[in-house]
Amino acid sequence: MSGWHSVTIKVPFASSKHALIAKQVIDVDRELQPQAVKRELSVDGNNLIASFDTLTVRLARLTVNAFLENVDLVVRTIEGFGEDAEKPPVRSQS
Numbered sequence: 001m002s003g004w005h006s007v008t009i010k011v012p013f014a015s016s017k018h019a020l021i022a023k024q025v026i027d028v029d030r031e032l033q034p035q036a037v038k039r040e041l042s043v044d045g046n047n048l049i050a051s052f053d054t055l056t057v058r059l060a061r062l063t064v065n066a067f068l069e070n071v072d073l074v075v076r077t078i079e080g081f082g083e084d085a086e087k088p089p090v091r092s093q094s
Contacts, residue, residue, distance in 0.1 A: 004038075004053045005060045011048045011071055019048045022074045026067070037063050 013019040023041045026048075031037040038053040050067055054060040 004055060005057055006051070006053050007060050007064055008049065008051045009064065009067070010044075011050070013046050013048060013075075016043060016046050018078055019043045019046055021078065022048050022071060025074050026070050029070070031063070033059070039063070039067075 011019075011022070013022065020043050023043050027041055031039055036055040036059055040051045042049045042051075048071070052060060052063050052067075054063055
């Protein structure tokens with residue numbers, strides 16, 4: 001892509017399951033300027049890999065910053081609820 005700026009980020013997770021969860025959560029949100037920002041997310045082992053192509057360096061910075069904020073939120077959510085979310089619900093006996 002001539003004139004485009006490319007950035008690739010590899011984010012390690014504790015497990016491939018966590019990396020896949022992060023990908024699925026972040027993939028739901030589309031880029032606000034799809035004509036100016038191209039994003040591709042993939043998982044390789046325990047790593048979430050994000051590749052961005054943007055028309056300007058400023059858009060690269062803004063896009064990467066927003067992506068990292070999303071990753072931070074996913075990581076904090078997994079830390080807070082990950083183990084409990086995988087346990088079967090406790091049924092109360094009345």
